[in-house]
Amino acid sequence: MKEKGKNFIEAIIERDIAEGFPVEDLRFRFPPEPNGHLHIGHIKAIVLNFSLGKKYKAPVNLRFDDTNPTKEDARYLDEIKKDIKWLGYNWDKECYASDYFEQLYQWAHLLIDKGLAYVDSQNSDQIAFQKGSPSKPGIESKDRNRSIEENKRLFTQMREGRFRAGTYVLRARLSMESPNMLLRDPIIYRIIYSDHPKTKDRWCIYPMYDWTHGQSDYIEGISHSLCSLEFMPHRALYTIFLTAILPQKRDIPFQREFSRLNVAYSVTSKREIKKLISLGIVDGWDDPRLHTICALRRKGYTPDSLKRFVELAGVSKRRKVIGLELLEYCIREDLNRCAQRVMAVIRPVKLRIVNYLQNKKEPILIEKNPQNPNDGKQKVNFSDTLYIERTDFQENPTANFYRLSIGRQVRLKGAYIIKAESVIKDRDGRIIEIRCIYYPDSKSGMATDTSSTYKVKATIHWLSVDDAVDAKVQIFDRLLLEDDLEKLKETDFKKLINPDSKKVLPIKIEKSLTSAVEGEQFQFLRMGYFTADKGFSPRNLVFNKTATLRDSYKP
Secondary structure, eight states, X not given: OOOOOOOHHHHHHHHHHHTTOOGGGOOEEEOOOSSSOOBHHHHHHHXXXXXXHHHXXXXXXXXXXXXXXXXXXXXXXXXXXXXXXXXXXXXSOEEEGGGGHHHHHHHHHHHHHTTOEEEEOOOHHHHHHHTOBTTBOOOOOTTTTOOHHHHHHHHHHHHTTOSOTTSOEEEEOOOTTOSSGGGSSOEEEEEOOXXXXXXXXXOSEEEOHHHHHHHHHHHHTOSEEEEEGGGGGGHHHHHHHHHHHOOOGGGOOEEEEEOOOEETTOOOOHHHHHHHHHTTSSSSTTOTTSOBHHHHHHHTOXXXXXXXXXXXXXXXXXXXXXXXXHHHHHHHHHHHHHXXXXXXXXXXXXXXXXXXXXXXXXXXXXXXXXXXXXXXXXXXXXXXXXXXXXXXXXXXXXXXXXXXXXXXXXEETTSOEEEEEEEEEOTTSOEEEEEEEEOGGGOTTOTTXXXXXXXXXXXXXXXXXXXXXEEEEEEEOOSBSSSOGGGOOOOOGGGTBXXXXXXXXXXXXXXXXXXXXXXXXXXXXXXXXXXXXXXXXXXXXXEEEEEOOTTOOOO
């Protein structure tokens, strides 16, 4: 078998090893912020780092970038760990940026000692104004030339809680003329009076991401720091800060960037997802219209399908938007192998077989999964009164309609061939019952099957009325009307939302499905793949549509 080609990050690692980097010193990490649930973009970073760890037999850390207590919550820590384990990964060390707060504070004093940091008393608006623009150099702060002693005294007092929030910040003293706006004396510490999920009230100053990221990698011995593409402008700060506190360049890890995973018609920004929730546009982080991991899990996606999706999307340096078709292809391929086939009717109409014995229940055996013959068969009761899909019958058939109509024959899945003879309608002219005859010698799979003598062009599914139970299905469409949110300047989400993104419909299901458990997956024959929703029980029979079938059958 031909070996799969290396992605560009694997090529970098292979080059580093060839140039003498010890394989035993390889270490990777996944560094989420605990300010929301993980989404499909994080899956790419998770799969990339843990796959590299597996390939090179190297440890992978889970490090929480917990540097902003105003946006973080302990419950997100638990949910993030749950998501990673659900995907099938285990980390080596569980780390927190807050574990390094004391060391980061001491290193900040080292920057001050070197004249590379100063305390600024300007407010955020003044600082932003003085930074200038990409075409206009910034203006130096009036506090930029404070003495080292005064900067150290003020910074110490910041930690001691002597000042109100917003009174002072610590800034790196770099260049106010740099074409990289991030290098124009960036803020590296600010005052925040808010309890931290882990350190509680022990700190009232908190480091910024750029001051925390590289140093945390160094402390943990990360060999290859992998970030999504939007962090490329931050790479210079990563190197500058590490070089300033660790002059031996060979000890400094290096940051590499890859393109993030953007999926069409989806929202992956945590800030925007929180806005959708607050506006009541979605029901929560696990709303199946979202692409958070918890939402995908609730909708019925499997770890294998998501990892396959990431593999097919690939690792590159170029931004691209992946179509929903690929995502659905991956879950469909996975569920086709493992989902049990069951009978369900979403828009039922009664079908009465006039020459079948009344009150008789005949067991019909149907394969649980044709892809796995070893799964065996399941029993479904056949009777004289059934439900079929209303769309499987046309009184006046169109040219390309091959299913049931007056005088036409079809096979009932796993059972007999029938022929429609008449219909019964209500006062409004709506068909409420189809009357048929069946051919006793046409039972599927029996030695006496003479179906070859009948003209049948279609097979339809059915459900015995006596064994049918009322339930509900939630059918989801794309959340947004536009495929790429990042290209849009529109900020009013209500104008971008697909009004038909969620439909709840009644359905008839097999009685056996009442014993399903939350998250259990099925193929409703000819309708698609469905998953038992959260809180599923005999009193809450709700299924989420996970994916369509290959033939794109739409009830």
